[in-house]
Amino acid sequence: MSTAEDMNVIRYSVGGYYGHHYDSFHMIPGGPVTGPQRIATWISYLSDVDAGGATVFPYVNVAVWPQRGSALFWYNEYRWGAIDPLTMHGGCPVLVGAKWIATKWIRPIGQEFHHPCPLHNTTIAYSYEFRKNYLK
Ligand SMILES: O=C(O)CCC(=O)C(=O)O
Numbered sequence: 001m002s003t004a005e006d007m008n009v010i011r012y013s014v015g016g017y018y019g020h021h022y023d024s025f026h027m028i029p030g031g032p033v034t035g036p037q038r039i040a041t042w043i044s045y046l047s048d049v050d051a052g053g054a055t056v057f058p059y060v061n062v063a064v065w066p067q068r069g070s071a072l073f074w075y076n077e078y079r080w081g082a083i084d085p086l087t088m089h090g091g092c093p094v095l096v097g098a099k100w101i102a103t104k105w106i107r108p109i110g111q112e113f114h115h116p117c118p119l120h121n122t123t124i125a126y127s128y129e130f131r132k133n134y135l136k
């Protein structure tokens with residue numbers, strides 16, 4: 001996929017984690033609000049983990065346990081470019097063993113025909129409301 005960022009390989013050893021965050025930048029204090037964002041994320045799990053290391057999405061109560069050879073994909077934004085606030089996620093600390101992942105952050109350029117913009121934008125207001133209320 002030529003318009004995605006380069007593959008990012010991460011190795012977590014015992015205690016290693018990835019704090020909760022958004023892959024799109026809208027929600028980062030001081031970050032750019034417009035511009036090409038990471039509209040979607042693909043994580044390939046390159047290893048099993050003996051204990052810990054789940055990828056978690058606390059707002060939707062989802063935990064994904066690494067399994068070598070499996071992958072996880074999600075959209076970080078609505079089609080019209082507002083971040084989906086429910087996509088906040090993190091990598092829990094590895095308790096035993098090591099965790100290897102390869103992440104591909106996908107940008108919008110080149111995706112116009114695969115992931116076109118719709119005709120409505122009703123949740124933009126919701127997204128701003130969320131930012132105001134939860135991200136102080
Ligand atoms: O390590 C994980 O499970 C999450 C990694 C992650 O959030 C990312 O690569 O953007």
Ligand SMILES: [Fe+2]
Pocket residue numbers: 021022023041089
């Ligand atoms: Fe992430």
